[in-house]
Amino acid sequence: MLYKTNAKSLLVTIATISWALLLANILLAAESARQPGAVKFALPYINNLFIVVFIVSTFLYHRVNADSLRGIDFIGHLWNLFSKAGVAAYLSLALYIGYNLITSYANIQSPLLLHIVYHVVFGLLVMFLAKAFYVWRQLLLYHKNKFLQIAWNWFELLIGGTLLITVFNFNYTSYIFLPLLALLVFYILFLCTNLKWVAYLSFNNKSRSLVLLGAILLSCYIFFHFFYHTPEKELLVIDYTNIGFLLLAMLFVGMYTLAAFLVSLFSLPTSSVFEQKSEDLINFQRLSQSIQQGQSEPQVYDMLFQSTIKASDANAGWFELVRNGEPQVTHMLNITEDNIERIRYLLLAYDIKYIDYINNNLDRNAGFRDLALPWKSLIILPIKSKQHLFGVLYLMKDIEQGFDRETVNVLRTFTSQTILTIENLRLISESLQTERYKEELKIATQVQESLIPKKFPADSWFEISSHAVAAKEVGGDFYDFLQLSESRIAIIIGDVSGKGISAAFHMAQMKGIFHGLMQQDMAPSEFMRQANSALSRCLEKTSFITSSLYIIDYSMKGFKFARAGHCHTLYYNAMMDEVFYFQTEGLGLGIIRDQNYSKHIKEMYYDYNPGDVMVIYTDGIVEARSIENEEYGEDRLLYMLKQTYHLEADDIKFAIINDLTEFTGPDNLYDDQTLLVIKFKPTELNE
């Protein structure tokens, strides 16, 4: 930054000094020209050197000083150019008129004064050109590509190169340089086609820019006229018109100004179209952003209605939401409900309902003619996705052919964007809803977990170990126990058909039935009968429950049990050193829902020995599948107990579960799994 400031002040100083030296030199030359005898010591080379130094330093200053474009404030840029440089021409004009007035009033011929005026105007011209040159550079390179940037760099280099012609005092009009200069002129013409910024001007801005561009053009003309057609030209010792660089720079500035002026002028009538397009774009954007801004569906429909009316320039229209197949008008413009009803009836008669429909000449249709509506074109745009109809948009215009293809395309884009927005809004709210369900399911999981006992009563005569996992958040497996008396305990296991919430409800019901009925201390078969009768009233037709109930009596050293369609109990008899399944009969609960059920339930009593092991489980264990789709099966479970019966209940359970997990592989859980291992301990000697 400091470097830039230093460079700026240095350039200003050089420009000022070179200009002053040049002036002094010219005045000397003029003075010596007046006195024919004097020695001509002012050489053209020195003049040319000063001129070039002045021009270069002024251009460089403006090059460094050029401020970057801020946004699309082109008018500000043009105003800057006019106020800081264009004005110089008018100043020159005033100066020249002032000079003429003074000389004619005083009636004197002062070559010195003329030279001073001429030279001041020259200074102003260079400043004007330098400023204009770099302002146009900014605009020319607006939305530039690499090619354009390179083209410009070459242009700057070439036009700078023409200064050499001046330095060596060649005549640029000589035939050696003419083709070169002609090429440069074509180059300038090519550069003048880069006017992208004009397209960004709105109608108002274009009118304003026309005025400013006109004023700048006039500045160019004043300078040009001054240097080529000043009547006192022959009195001057120096002619700045033979500086090729200035002519080219003037040509560039003038041509570009003219091109911008003409393009602005001719694009004036079409600018409203571009304004409409850019407004459409902004409206699209607003629609698509409405999700992030947390807008609701009515707000989206508001936007749709307003944007489409603006985009199509419709005179009237209405929008109706479709809820449960019934239309409901939410937006109206220049139309009465009465007219809406009449149009609807007519459309219904033509069997036009919720489909794309365009009629650009309503008068040609007898039905519409009879309605005597003030409109001549009608478009119907349903807002519908593949599955869902959200609403219908009707727009009318009072001219024929009101909805041409372009307009219809824009309207369709609006409607499809609206559909997308509405669907996304709904998806978001759905996912929030799902999130809520998940939260509730989590609570259900916690409730269910609290229904399953964590701890069995610890006693000296038996140990019990349990394992339970649910395939989903909530499961249909359950087990529970109830201490009936000091020496008697009831243990129940069960499996509700199906999974998920309904299974979880039935499981809770079963637990309630267990606790309710067992308060009365009944035999297992009686419990099953009563449970079946209770469940028959509430279980849905395709659901059933399998269950086994065991009542273990420590004082009798035996247990009584009944199996209602549940998996067979696996048992190890320590006395006979034998592992087997109890083969008892019993029908699942809820399969027969009348008195006949009692025929299908059996009860069994069994004396246990110390060291006996009982394994109770649900079908999730034996029907668990391996990757190869093989079932774990009763045989493998039996084999496992054979290997492990001598261990403690906990270790037997872990051994079985480990084997099971090894068999199925990790994360291969499709059904709830429950496993209880009960081991009867040897009676302690001191008892």
Added chain:
Amino acid sequence: MPMKITREIKDSTIIITLDGELDASSSVMLDEELSDPEIMKYSKILVNCKNLNYISSAGLGVFISHLQRFEDAQIKLIFFNMQDKVRNVFEILGLDLLMTIVSSYDEAMTIADE
């Protein structure tokens, strides 16, 4: 593997062949099949379980839910050619006492004709 259900009619007997695994999703198909009023015109329903590889509790539930209806209409429901592991599922639940399960087609036809 999706379930395939095919129907074959012989006089007053309808033979339903189940091919595949009867799980929660395919049991909906089975329920539709058994709910067909057309089925009630026949006096015997034979279910060929030769290629029934697996039956879930949902599948059992479908048979159970239609059991009473067929009984009331005096329509005989007979399963035959059942694989051992499927039969085991029926037996554990106690359904072998409620439903007729025989080993072969011929046997099924003789029972049906009784």
